[in-house]
Amino acid sequence: MITRSVRLAGGTAAALLALSACSSSESDSASSSELSGTVTVFAAASLQESFTTLGKDFEKAHPGTKVTFSFGGSDTLAASITGGAPADVFASASPKTMAIVTDAKDASGTPATFARNQLEIATLPGNPDKIASLKDLTRSGLKVVLCDETVPCGAAAQKALDASGLKLTPVSYEQDVKSALTKVELKEADAAVVYKTDVNAAGDKVDGVDFPESAEAVNDYPITLLKDAPNAAAAKAFIALVQSAEGQKVLTTAGFLKP
Template identity: 75%
Template sequence: MTRSVRTRRPVRVAALGAAALLALSACSSSDDSDSATSGSSASGSAAKISGDITVFAAASLKESFTTLGQEFETAHPGTKVTFSFGGSDSLAASITGGAPADVFASASPKTMKVVTDAQDNADAPATFVRNQLEIATLPGNPDKVASLKDLTNKDVKVVLCDRTVPCGAAAEKALTASRLKFTPVSYEEDVKSALNKVVLKEADAAVVYKTDVKAAGDKVEGVEFPESADAVNDYPIALLKESRNTGTAKAFIALVRSTEGQKVLTAAGFLQP
């Protein structure tokens, strides 16, 4: 009996050890398989950037964002970026009114706040560039405009952006800093409209952004003024909560904030954030 026990015990232990090893092997194999499947799935999901997005952006971003949109579509076949450019205030009103959009890029934190305050409608915004004012005059500067004070000359027809849009609010701030007042021939709905008045020779000068003067090329001439340093605008960008394609929208925002995106924006005359 004693011999029988002694003889069978090692066999039973060995059998149990073998079973344990097989079980561990099976678990390990299953875990590896699950891990590989999970990794493959996560990798595929992360790499999947496709579909359409709509970007609402300040009018002053038109040239640079159009370029970035084309670059984005080229880098991600199967995507399409549709832009709506305009005054930041009207864009904010459209978004809070229910207009479908995935991304909002504003020319001021104030107009961005209108959106973020409305029913917690957007993710936390991030400043991606800044912009400074400049006086746009007719080519050759025939009125010899050299400062803000020269715009008070009654013979010089001046156009400003409406006070409700960021470029108008910035101009108002610069004028307050310089203690100057004048009555413009018109207030325009956005910076492109203000600049266009000079391009069409319907005005002698306009207070707009440096980026817009640069984009207009030889159609206008730019005049810097020191008071513009007191009215530099921060440009925030945010993913909207109502976005129907958040992955692609986030990828576009990432491009805007990337080194490559910043190169496009600084080349257009924007300042680093």
């Protein structure tokens, strides 16, 4: 009788454990499948290609969700967020522009660095002006475009120029890195200081020239969930994708450095 009771008790316990495990698994599955609705991501212009790819991957992994992006200069996006623009995620091209959001207490938690980016000179295809260094951009008659210093790519370019003791007067200052690159693509400028990732994305529309001073101005890219995120659950899942091995592969393929 005692043996039978022990067996019954053991069987009951095993059944309860199995039921509990099943319930837990179903709960986890339900939690994953419950993600729905729109995730609004404000992201630096240089992230356009890689984040667009990750957005499609996210929607495929979570049917019923949609990721919408607002790409632009990090300072402009930060100002929009602190001004009350509804968004779930902010991915900036520098800690300085991220600080605009965190100082206003519009971030939820501590931003995490998920990638880094380095500058490169974009020239006309074939590099007809034979630009080989940052100093070459100071040549008379050369039309060079920079990002505005309020934008991370512009601040990084100025830092590189300062490190080399060079002074450069561009024909224009652009509000984001894509605008600077477009000037070269349209042959409205001979060269622009942009990110390696943007030169990669442009393909044969431009040529890229490395310069050693760029090592003095590598930008960290932080990402954060926003405090009043309308879709916090899906936003957290998107941030997790960006930080995952899959997300990092997409970013490094685009030319970003690992954090």
